[in-house]
Amino acid sequence: MTPTASRDDKFSFGLWTVGYNGTDPFGGPTRPPLDVVHVVEKLAEVGAYGLTFHDDDLFAFGSTDAERQTQIERLKGALDRAAELGAKTFVMWGGREGAEYDTSKDIRAALQRYREAVNLLAEYVTDKKYDIQFAIEPKPNEPRGDIMLPTVGHALAFITTLERPEMFGLNPEFGHELMTGLNFVAAIQQLLEAGKLFHIDLNGQRGMKYDQDLAFGHADLYQSFALVDLIEHGGPNGGRSYDGPRHFDYKPSRTEDETGVWESAKANITNYLLLKERSKAFRADPEVQEALAAAKVAELSEPTLNPGEGYEQLLADRTAWEDFDAKSYFGAKGYGFVRLQQLATEHLLGAR
């Protein structure tokens, strides 16, 4: 009854997600480690088409060359059944970049060093003719007091100051942005407008607290719905707005055994696909279309000035200021935004 994933859905998982063994600040592991070949097979079963990993996910920090090679060969073997090895997007997450005390780090100098480093990386990749792009992943805090480039906005601004800005974009994470109470969907729209959504981390987060990494769709269904609606149907703009992997970066709860791990992995996919269905029905509903028109959502896409016009035309329009009749707005026809939200609610709940 629940929908099934295809390769075209481009669902991918971090090796560290299903591989999380349950360790947390107050307790040790609750699950044994999973072998990478097994992980690849099981993720393929639940509907994933891709896999990502940290620098130390596949082999521990300090492994010998031989140990590394063995793990790479084993992974390659597993992937050969489904895909090929080869990363095009390198994500940079500055979890240790930041400060717990304001006097202990000069953030201006830190930004300069960060810039020096990523400019150098871009130069190297360009020289080597590698087909690689970089995606910065913002996060506001944890475990350090305050991480640099804490939100989508700060990272986006930083990228514009680089030597090769075209090679850099963002890897925004749902939960990270919600840790500040900011609207993730609005941030993604600003990223799309700037052409900088290079990759995306999907998960769940219940409010402003430590990074929870719940499964996608297991918290804040409204923002999850609006996000899928934006990615798959372009939101109010229409059109598919992002073509990269739908990457899940979550952690199965400590309370789960291996069966629970795979069920939690599948939950991410099921919820994404259910929200995609709901979004499709929402866009197709004539009553929604009528409500969108009444709310003048599409009108915002029209430039205020006609082609060729300048501010003189605006100045000549006395209705906007000199003859502006504020009273006529009081009690005038409303926008019906609440009705639109209610239509979205009813579609989200599968009640239409």
Next chain:
Amino acid sequence: MTPTASRDDKFSFGLWTVGYNGTDPFGGPTRPPLDVVHVVEKLAEVGAYGLTFHDDDLFAFGSTDAERQTQIERLKGALDRAAELGAKTFVMWGGREGAEYDTSKDIRAALQRYREAVNLLAEYVTDKKYDIQFAIEPKPNEPRGDIMLPTVGHALAFITTLERPEMFGLNPEFGHELMTGLNFVAAIQQLLEAGKLFHIDLNGQRGMKYDQDLAFGHADLYQSFALVDLIEHGGPNGGRSYDGPRHFDYKPSRTEDETGVWESAKANITNYLLLKERSKAFRADPEVQEALAAAKVAELSEPTLNPGEGYEQLLADRTAWEDFDAKSYFGAKGYGFVRLQQLATEHLLGAR
């Protein structure tokens, strides 16, 4: 297609909710005032059975006796068609009780004065043989820096120190508790366990920020679902747990005209009823029942000791400490909490 309310649903609204004229800290009213008789008729249309009001909702502060009487007569006339005038629950919300600066108010003395006041009220009501109970409404802050009795817990603790604690309970508000990031449903469970849920304010709130008063169901669908599930079906305990009014305390957005006001009022009711349907189906689903059993949710209701036993029996059980085998728990059968959450999600989305 969406469900319809009956009197048994006990939906009520504050007069100030649909009567909100759109004024906010940065702008004046966007809608003209509504007449109270008209409000009563329209609320009955959308499915309400009751009405509540502030001390100055029905007539302005400083009205003459004649003005008050007129308004009371007009309201009575309207209500006579549906119900009778007569409040049994008086809500006390301490919006001006608190402090912006820690040195400017002695909270211990303030709690003593608050206690003196409510003890006096209870004595007066008892002497007069009025059929009245009091419900304290907690709120953490706004507009003052910090309000006294900021959460359900603080108010519940205060009540136990009164002279007539049986006359006092709480009127928790969904949005107020979410302003602190606390779990509202857990708070309601503690209130129910203490027998102190006297009234409830339902609305919506998107995270820790100013008091938003969105329509019920227009934010945090998970807590909204779990709350309706708890109220209507007793949550995991089963049974209907609260029999008072389902009272909506929300504000229609500034962007709405009068049509939008009534649509927003109806949205509260529709969402409550949809969540009630979803909760009913969730509880009836055999797969959910099997998952609840696997997660051992009901086992928690069983006392640890058998009747008549004391701690000696526990001490005699060496498996709990001396012979405890921690290793046997590592990698053992999980609880399947994520599966349960996923089943709840699919029911919430109407996908089962």
Next chain:
Amino acid sequence: MTPTASRDDKFSFGLWTVGYNGTDPFGGPTRPPLDVVHVVEKLAEVGAYGLTFHDDDLFAFGSTDAERQTQIERLKGALDRAAELGAKTFVMWGGREGAEYDTSKDIRAALQRYREAVNLLAEYVTDKKYDIQFAIEPKPNEPRGDIMLPTVGHALAFITTLERPEMFGLNPEFGHELMTGLNFVAAIQQLLEAGKLFHIDLNGQRGMKYDQDLAFGHADLYQSFALVDLIEHGGPNGGRSYDGPRHFDYKPSRTEDETGVWESAKANITNYLLLKERSKAFRADPEVQEALAAAKVAELSEPTLNPGEGYEQLLADRTAWEDFDAKSYFGAKGYGFVRLQQLATEHLLGAR
């Protein structure tokens, strides 16, 4: 120049605080373990008079009886120089009590089991005639989604439902309460008013996020000042309000070596003593006393009714309602709360 601690200051530390090795969710230890005897000697040097520990701080979970005995003897040897072993307050922190998903735990049943457990403990301790009391430590979340009894208020309310409430109090932690944005000082005042401040955990926390455990005084100096003012000088009420240990529950940053560990331990003590000095000067300043009087802070301690009077006297006072002149309050003499806050600021900054 900075003040020095004496035994009368009753400063104590958890063994796990200075013993924290720097492990966090994203990295392993940065410091080697410290021997318990060495810890006791160094803490005595910086000014501590007491030591606390978790069940597994002194010896690892799963130690043999012999290993335990050795560690206890070594600790006893170290303490014999300064004090004797013997805990009177047992703290209970429910870090694993709670839920990540609302459907997976019946909080009412959980509260009943928790009550059964602590009632049993109290019965056992009473039967054994142990000189022990229990202190519940609230925390809102982390690592579980939502912990039960999340704030001072919730725990205080729970205690009133126990069989032997007199044996139970609270161990509030500065940082835990700030994770919800609530006012810690107001919570302590409610606890003091209820006679339930059994122990206290002092540290620092910068806003609503994961549990930071910074040193006391390294975040939110206003609440730190108001707290010390309340504990040492009774706040506006006057008098020393709490006589138990001033217990620091903090974590030295990962970036520190052992020298930094002892400097961070000392920072807690120095800051407490500096704030105590500031508070003493604040209370002694004639301008502050005059501002407190102008702000009518002490008047709140006076009962509204005279001894022997009832509500009839209030009803007879027509100035409170029938003849109330609201207009006379507009533009009337203010309370000068901002002036009081500014005086506190200048004392805090050592500028008076």
Next chain:
Amino acid sequence: MTPTASRDDKFSFGLWTVGYNGTDPFGGPTRPPLDVVHVVEKLAEVGAYGLTFHDDDLFAFGSTDAERQTQIERLKGALDRAAELGAKTFVMWGGREGAEYDTSKDIRAALQRYREAVNLLAEYVTDKKYDIQFAIEPKPNEPRGDIMLPTVGHALAFITTLERPEMFGLNPEFGHELMTGLNFVAAIQQLLEAGKLFHIDLNGQRGMKYDQDLAFGHADLYQSFALVDLIEHGGPNGGRSYDGPRHFDYKPSRTEDETGVWESAKANITNYLLLKERSKAFRADPEVQEALAAAKVAELSEPTLNPGEGYEQLLADRTAWEDFDAKSYFGAKGYGFVRLQQLATEHLLGAR
């Protein structure tokens, strides 16, 4: 004893700050309006050198041309004693730009319209040869659900997409950034690094909640200290980093009469000057200089590569990867960040 302001300190106030009459969402005004000439005189007395105002502060929306002219003449008369009328920085705050519901506004289109509008303004100002620059003021929310360009980062990124980016900078507000829990000082450093700190709004905010607008220095003394240290002494970089007005955007509490209004205005200035003194002493303290050196704060300003070098030199350095000895870092010399924070604390408290 407290320091006195001079014109060189460049303190300015919004007309709406001391003019706030106490109205809040739950109550009407508590103070009568102040005449603009009186305001100018009193602000000059407490140490201000400048005045700012909203479009409707000086004369109400809908005033006649004659009414406007009268008010302008009166203000000019008052200012002629101290300065001249003439604004060089226009602040744009998008308080009504945003959305309460994700489906009701296409943020991409909204950003395009916002860009069209400000490009047009810049063109007009350029054509007219006005000596004017624009400063965007970010705010995350309130009263609308989510405001566009919610943080310093988002606004900074937006500016880089304009036709005349050199005419646009930011007017960050202390309290607005703290509403998201982000670090304001780090944001200012990113702005300074980008050359975009055009103006600044100073006030106080206690955590993530509604916009409080407390007096500067009446909340979060650590960030206030680090901010003044950065502005006046360049933070770790040294040098004065910002030369524009120190503009206070705060609200006197409802509880204050006119005397309290002027005392609260003065509190902003006193606190700024006290923190400036503390910061100067902190920078001059030899122990601080030694701790900064030990913490290697200044080293971060040195480029990683020598002039003329490229990544080949880095690749040739085998100690950074192939021969990297992770073990040598465990337990090695620490950075002493906590010591630095403690030195800052003691300077802040005036204890050194």
